[in-house]
Amino acid sequence: MVAGQRIFEITRFLLAGLATTVFSYATYLTLLLMLPYMLAYIISYAVGIIFSYFISTYYVFRQRFSWKPFFQFPLVYAAQLVINLLILWLAVDRFVVRQELAPLIAIIFSIPVTYFMSRAIIKKRHEN
Numbered sequence: 001m002v003a004g005q006r007i008f009e010i011t012r013f014l015l016a017g018l019a020t021t022v023f024s025y026a027t028y029l030t031l032l033l034m035l036p037y038m039l040a041y042i043i044s045y046a047v048g049i050i051f052s053y054f055i056s057t058y059y060v061f062r063q064r065f066s067w068k069p070f071f072q073f074p075l076v077y078a079a080q081l082v083i084n085l086l087i088l089w090l091a092v093d094r095f096v097v098r099q100e101l102a103p104l105i106a107i108i109f110s111i112p113v114t115y116f117m118s119r120a121i122i123k124k125r126h127e128n
Contacts, residue, residue, distance in 0.1 A: 009060060009061070009119075010115065012059055012060045013056070013060045013115050013118075013119075014111075015059075016052070016055040016056055016059055016060045017052075017111060017114070019055060020048055020051055020052045020055060021048075021104075021107055023047075023048060023051050024044050024045065024047065024048030024051070024103075025044070025103065025104070027043070027044035027047050027048070028040050028041055028044035028103060029100065031043055031044055032099065032100070037088075037092065037099045037102075038085070038088070038089075041084075041085070041088060041103060042081075042085075045077070045081055045084070049073065049074050049077045052073075052077075052118075053069075053070055053073045056073075056118050056122055057069070057122055060118075060122075061118075061119065061122045061123050063122055063123065069121050069122050069124070072121045073118070073121055073122070075121075076113075076114060076117040076118055076121065077114075080110045080113065080114060083106075083109070083110065084103070084106035084107070084109075084110060085106075087102075087105060087106040087109060088102045088103060088106050091105050091106070
């Protein structure tokens, strides 16, 4: 991949990540009205994974839908979920960060890892 193309891909990834974050955060805030913060976060996180797969596949990496990457894609987020829940817990229960802000802190730490793992899963079948 040419350096200029990679820059555009990373830019699309960041824009897609912003869209996914807004979508997931709005879902979290809505669910927070009815559920405890951890459960609201888990559900919004799962919905965000599905949204992220589709926006990453079609917009970021410009690939067609495939079932194999669709089912592999959540593996990226499974590890990220554990890390983000730990950060969420630390932020809310130990550092007294507001529940509404804690997920945003967790997301900041996961952006680079998510890009490389997502790219590896979605583009893998097309580059072999």
